[in-house]
Amino acid sequence: MDKLKYLNKLTGNIKFSKAAKIITKTRLKVIYKLADKYMENPDDENLHKLRIAVRRMRFAYEMFKNVYTEEIYTHTLKELKKLQDVFGLARDNDVMLEKLYILSKDVQLDIPKKLINKLEKNKTEMRQKISQELLKFKGDNIIQSLLN
Structure with missing residues (x-):
């Protein structure tokens, strides 16, 4: 429950804009922390x-359009979507690879090694791409301004 301790700051007396900034800042800190964990160990769980975390921030952030300037809002939303797109491509590849491994084991289907190797190579490349995108995201001045 300590993950939600920021909710203690959200009372009935707080203005929407202040609540939006608290939520955005908290969600962004979670992303930064998880990005660091991922960079240390880019496994499926991380x-x-x-x-x-990115999905939660994006969905919450979409409600806050009137809180931030058009430039900040649009830029941040674009960067969150970009991360989601890269994560989605990686997830699609991972699911396909996992299903092929299951098919080859359970049904004893002979999956061409070339296909498995290609998907494994894609996985490695996607992990590198994710790391690059996370570094860009964390280094983005507009995104960082949301922490102030």
């Missing part, structure tokens, strides 16, 4: 947690 990617999954990061995907969820």
Whole structure:
């Protein structure tokens, strides 16, 4: 429950804009923390947690259009969508690879090694792309301004 301790700051007396900034800042800090974990260990579990955190921030952030300037809002939303797109491509590849492994084991289907190798290569490349995008996201001045 300590993940939601920021909710203690959200009382009935708080203005919407202040609540929006508290939520945005908190969600962004979670993304930064999970991005660091992912960079240390880019496994499926860390990617999954990061995907969820970005999705939660984006959905919350979409309600705050009138809180931020058009430039900040549009830029941040675009960057969140970009991360989601990269995560989605990686997830699609991972699911396909996982299903092929299951088929080859359970049904004893002979999956061409070339296909498995291609998907494994894609997985490695996607992990590198995700790391690059996370570094860009974390280094983005407009995104960082949301922490102030």
